Amino acid sequence: MSEPQFPPLLTGLDAEGRDPFVLACEMAEAGCDAGTVVHSVQADRLRAAVIFAPEVPLAEAAAMLVVCGVGLQNALGALAPPEVAVHLQWDGRVRVNGGSCGALTLFANTLNPDEIPGWLVVGVDLALIRLVEAPGDTPDVTSLYDEGCAEIDPVGLLEAYARHMLVWLNRWSDEGNRPLHAEWSGLVWGVNEAAEVAGRAGTFMGTDERFGMLLRDGDTTHLVPLAALVEEGP
Template sequence: MEEATRSLLEVTEKPVFPPVYEGVRLPAGEDAFEAALAAARQGADPATLFWEDREERVELAIVLHPEQALAQALPILHVGMIGIGDALGAIVPPQVAVTFGWPDRIEVNGGLAGGFRLAAPEGCAADAVPDWLVLGLTILVKRELIGGEEPGMDPTRTALHEEGCGELTVPDILEAFSRHFLLWVNRFEEEGLRPIAAHWLERGSGYRESVALSHAGEQHAGTFIGLDEEGGMLLQTEAVQALPLSAVLAGPGWAL
């Protein structure tokens, strides 16, 4: 009985966001990303943050109103990744490593634990300012509550509670992310991509190493040498090849 009560309290605890956000709570199972998309298309205010009230995973999506052309606004994806990286870094044990898999994967101790999604108005040109963007985040907290294979059986996937973060709750993560994301959004707006790229690369998996990945339906291999001026991956092969970040608009490059 006590366990059930504690579990219920964890789910129903309401996170506290900075005042700039308008938080919208959704019941578990109602897709935060789709809700944010629908709201954005109907003219929702920027910083409207949709979150699902569930215990086993973070599901949130934020409506954004960029002031730059789409190509320059896409690195808001990297801003989000830095936000969750710093948020988790502040609340998980120090031995837990949070890293980024380009373009949109969040890794914990080397295993996939979640990722980001990004959407823009259909048909928006790269040099046009989009009316809105929607940035979505998924982080797996308790994999054993989802069903399927036992935790730890697949070393390529993980959840925070499997990595020594058993005290963390979804509201903890929502609150921490909302604060750190806001700080990095402000820096992105004031200083541009350079500090974002530098900070992202500090956690970038495979940076300055040989990597192989599938991108936009094609296989690529080379040395990951950095990010270009629009957040794309720079691969050194016989020449330098740039993989565009815009491919994330077609859908996430990860699945849990």
């Protein structure tokens, strides 16, 4: 398997059998440079963790989950057959033709939304093929292979993800949330459906301008900020 090639602002590092999310968080805590992509390509899954060094409070920096999600969707959209639909759940899960095919996870060294994180890591875990159960056993879970994407080279997908992510990172840095929100809003899964997140339940009505989830419970609409999805780094 060839080594992935990344754009000049990004540096790749093979996790070499370790969990790339844990390794990326450890490296970030030790002062590793932002732009490092720790990756692991296995027979059944593709995992990658990108290290960021935010200059804004966590409430704003949490947008990196959206930046990476849109980058991944754009990469899959470019490489997958045209009939394959890729959507993003608000909580980070990735839907391919309606089935759950992986997830993005956000880690930081603080959970305080008003604090500027010392580092932030976005992890991507994508199912390439299911090695055990048959598709009918778990109808809501799928893989790229099950959805007709067997021809996608996982290393090529990782490279495309990095390129598209970087494009959206630059747009977000230059133009703010508006263009990113416009792109993401057309990809969000489950609007007008029941949802439960961060201890609240209701009907998912969409998001505010900072990507916060709007949950309607009866006559009351609750806002769940995107930073509620942040996990403290291992």
